[in-house]
Amino acid sequence: MAISGGQKPAQRPARAQWLDSGNSITQQFMAIGGRADIVSLAGGLPAAELYPVEAIARASERALARWGSVALEYGSVEGLPALRAAIAERISASAGRRFGPENVLLTTGAMQGLDLLGKALIDPGDLIVNQFPTYLGALDAWRPRQPRYERLDWSGEGPGFEAGLRQAKFVYAVPNYSNPTGVLVSQARRAALLDKVLEAGTWLVEDDPYLPLQLDGAAGPSILALHGERHPTGAYDGPVIYLGTLSKSLVPGLRVGWVVAEAGMIATLALAKQSTDISSSMFTQAVALELIESGFEAEHIPRIVAAYRERRDALCAAAAQHLSEWFSWEVPPGGMFVWMRAKSAEIDTNALYACALEEKVAFVPSSVFDPDGRLTDAMRVNFTRSSPEVITEGVRRLERAVQRYLASKAGRAA
């Protein structure tokens, strides 16, 4: 067929190379988002029916009455000064030392904090020492910068771990109810990691989105707080770069997150943010400020924690009944996920995932949490998004998916 008047070339310039370096299961897993017939235990979404729509409507009204056109400006790159101060206040209260607004950068959710860290710190080939398995979103955020990864060894005893730290641009850890494993890292291990980071002279990125979701007892001090307690006076100049968000305690849709770090790092991240989106919305930041200052957030958290505890328990009870033949797990003391490890090497959760879709249930296969995509013996199961009844139905479907998967394997083997 003739090309008409040279109008349509065979191919325009290719997209950037990093876009073809991802894990194909990730794409597949993203694609099911919209299917209403599927019970999704896959996402990391809060319970939408608990979103405080009325409180946010009232906060929006108050925010515009209070700030007027200021809430509708580009605003400063670092964020609405009053909200920066409020976050500094909150962090100071829990960290045994003073942080000021100069230690806070407001971001479009904590996810943007990860993107900005990648931009500001990573040159191609740089080393990141990261908690393993690790948050898919962090791997995604840093892929355009093409780093290398080594595994964070919380025991601190692995060979070469300290040498790795000395070469690393930063360490990435989610000590509170990690995504995907739900693990709460002990205070002793946090302190030991802090010591090693200080010795190695590198940065430590502490990602703490799940802090509000303390289902069984307190999470204990953050690594930022552990360092703060050792240096209670003067300007903060420690190695911890701490990420927080309102997405889990209130709603994701305001897209309000923050980075807390020494002032020079905040200035560097602000430079990266300036060239990313000029500024986040001052309007949603002003709404967030109302929700924090009025005490609404603090009052709301116990409501969602109670609901999530019930849902976690429903998930674990159903799994004990339907999945314990093939999977084992620990009951997570907080967060949003149960991490189920296959008891037998014969289960590959990438392959199981296809059977799960046929049974109209979704989870997240473990391979997406591995920079190399090789971890295929576990799955992440969410308990926050759906009611106990829906979760229980999802687990029943998972049981059928495992049976279908094993039967098809046996059929192929026969």
Next chain:
Amino acid sequence: MAISGGQKPAQRPARAQWLDSGNSITQQFMAIGGRADIVSLAGGLPAAELYPVEAIARASERALARWGSVALEYGSVEGLPALRAAIAERISASAGRRFGPENVLLTTGAMQGLDLLGKALIDPGDLIVNQFPTYLGALDAWRPRQPRYERLDWSGEGPGFEAGLRQAKFVYAVPNYSNPTGVLVSQARRAALLDKVLEAGTWLVEDDPYLPLQLDGAAGPSILALHGERHPTGAYDGPVIYLGTLSKSLVPGLRVGWVVAEAGMIATLALAKQSTDISSSMFTQAVALELIESGFEAEHIPRIVAAYRERRDALCAAAAQHLSEWFSWEVPPGGMFVWMRAKSAEIDTNALYACALEEKVAFVPSSVFDPDGRLTDAMRVNFTRSSPEVITEGVRRLERAVQRYLASKAGRAA
């Protein structure tokens, strides 16, 4: 001095290399943002006193009543479906062909569109052919990806221009009231560029933030529309990647912008956005939808256009009185800026800038709009942010700044 307990290393790992590749005058120019004693003719900010605070308060109320928790979710990466459809509708109406929601990605302002284009298309060393002088924000957005630049030759007659196009990842152009020059590119030149882009088989990024600010007559069809008219049926598969925003017609603080392109490019940009901030705020998108659907935006634009026309005329009148000895300019038919070129090579606007700050007035020196930082004979002067009286006072201060600058040069020469 002894290092106490190995706690504070001399230096932690360095920031990414691109951060040290910028133009130092840019930093200096950013730094004055907050100084109340300075008349700033520097920024690209709308008139805050014209922000429709009341209309936005009402739209927020309606948006939450209409969408409830949907407006408070992460939402889909591509944006609120109803707003994608509304933008597709708007673009279709002006482009002589149909665009669908699949052709629209909503972004955190048009600036994020530039960031995502950089992520999605640029590998280090890739060539961009860009309008010269060009928008500082675009250069900033792409710096982390480290591209090379060649100048867009609107005459199309320069040697090697077509060869450059064939090697380029994309062309970047701001045909309507360009930042910084205010130039409105003729329809003939737009069509000629489109032909060459089609021939070369590259992408064409058409950045159109100033479209609503048509101060003298109509802007005429966009390049997207020129291409659309040639291919009125079928799915859009042209080379134009078009960027728009509500920041100039309504307010910047909602941070609502959009990219319109063929569906495959939108999917690629959405992949990049997923790993950047998961999604923009559904809440501010729902508010924007109310403001568009209710006809408020269309009704508001004539009010700001009238005010900006008066301010532009005030700036040009004051400049004719106080600056015409040293600078020449064309009255821009739209947008936010007057581009003033020095009549004599003895004026270097980087150096003039320091004198301007001493006289408590700011502009943007031309060097920041040059990827190589070498363009030092012009300045960008904004007329939208301040009242005619303040603008006139700013121009008087500029006159004194030029006198001070020339006197100090003469002093050094003597």
